Amino acid sequence: MEASKKVNSQLLSKLATSDQHGENSPYFDGWKAYDKDPFHPTTNPNGVIQMGLAENQLSLDLVEEWIKKNPEASICNAEGVHAFKNTALFQDYHGLPEFRQAVARFMEKARGDKVRFDPDRIVMAGGATGANETLMFCLADPGDGFLVPSPYYPAFNRDLRWRTGVKLVPVTCESSNGFQITKEALEEAYENAEKANIKVKGVILSNPSNPLGTTMDRAALRTLVTFINGKQIHLVCDEIYAATVFRGPRFVGISEVAEEMAELVNLDLIHVACSLSKDMGLPGFRVGIVYSYNDAVVSCARKMSSFGLVSSQTQRLLARMLADEEFTERYLSESRRRLARRHEAFARGVGEVGIGCLESNAGVYCWMDLRGMLKEATAEGEMGLWRVIVNEVKLNVSPGSSFHCGEAGWFRVCFANMDDETLGVALKRIRRFVGGGEAAAVVKRSWQRNLKLSFSAGAVAAPRVMSPHSPMPHSPIPHSPLVRAKN
Structure with missing residues (x-):
């Protein structure tokens, strides 16, 4: 195998054989985990649910x-x-x-x-x-x-x-x-x-x-x-x-x-x-x-x-x-209505077990705050938690480090690429994982034993992290993703 790679590197261009494509990332690794074991409600109900794909299927x-x-x-x-x-x-x-x-x-x-x-x-x-x-x-x-x-x-x-x-x-x-x-x-x-x-x-x-x-x-x-x-x-x-x-x-x-x-x-x-x-x-x-x-x-x-x-x-x-x-006009109006409803359903669902999401008003995903579930606020701690979520909870969510986030513990979770029933299964898995019960206890022991991470039912409160039980805000949300790096 190594010899074959060496021969290919000699036969192909530097561009073709470089590792600059970006596939060596947890973002794509989560997709591979889904491809190997995709969820299906009847033929594979214990498979991985794809929540890493930012796709809008709600109004097709x-x-x-x-x-x-x-x-x-x-x-x-x-x-x-x-x-x-x-x-x-x-x-x-x-x-x-x-x-x-x-x-x-x-x-x-x-x-x-x-x-x-x-x-x-x-x-x-x-x-x-x-x-x-x-x-x-x-x-x-x-x-x-x-x-x-x-x-x-x-x-x-x-x-x-x-x-x-x-x-x-x-x-x-x-x-x-x-x-x-x-x-x-x-x-x-x-x-x-x-x-x-x-x-x-x-x-x-x-x-x-x-x-x-x-x-x-x-x-x-x-x-x-x-x-x-x-x-x-x-x-x-x-x-x-x-x-x-x-x-x-x-x-x-x-x-x-x-x-x-x-x-x-x-x-x-x-x-x-x-x-x-x-x-x-x-x-x-x-x-x-x-x-x-x-x-x-x-x-x-x-x-x-x-x-x-x-x-x-x-x-x-x-x-x-x-x-x-x-x-x-009908499509744009209805699509926005359905996205709002789905966003609220997801935010309320994870909020039932104390998980907050960044206050947002667009897109097909939530920026979910799991910092309170890390023993250490490090990239390694985040990756350990991510592996448990993908391999044990069977949800492909994307860790913040794959988005070059400077703070450990944030995860992007897509909610518009599935039907209501699949979202319900995903939320049920999250609630069982975080909220307690026999299934959560099994995962908790595995998590603490193998990954040395602590288990917490709540996420750390942070500015602009909305409570899913709050009314939908209509005041301006000033945002730009460029800010001063923290020393």
């Missing part, structure tokens, strides 16, 4: 209903076969005009019609993964750096730096101030990068945040835009979860703030990545979008899009669907 029935009512939108049936030839033949990399127009309009509606998007600035990519990588290729050279909020999406290591050679410079967040951005934290991170001889080309972050499930307020976004404008570096906002904001405050996108500040800042520095993977629950369609205010970036990204185009069949179907204003 609405999409299916639309497809049944509009069979002519597809070329794969008798009603739409008349368009087969034109759709199957060559299309250039600009994309179908009706597709770009429909996507631009959907982006506007997802942002509350507070900003307008130019269809001519819509560039296709293979999902948000392709969109983010395309922007890195356009904006930075190998060795250049981007400041990135921590905790951040584990696959950013793959998406942003594996093939581009770009370096990520994390800025550690703290729960003590609600993971909010400060000008001082940005300056500190920038200076630290310069001391390490890394040329900073920009800041990239997700808003709404993955994994926090929070949105940035207008003041934080203005601070961010002012900072990057002063440094004359780029700002890339991954807004893949824009339409998943399920309660107030409403989502404020970077485009809205950028246009408000247009007379004061260089809009050529502002770029957006988004997709339909989370907003519409269609990750398999691989629809990613680059939107930039920089003409040169739009031109370059469009040329690069040749390597990750959206199929003409998919473009045609989605152009019809997204252009249906009545449908998109």
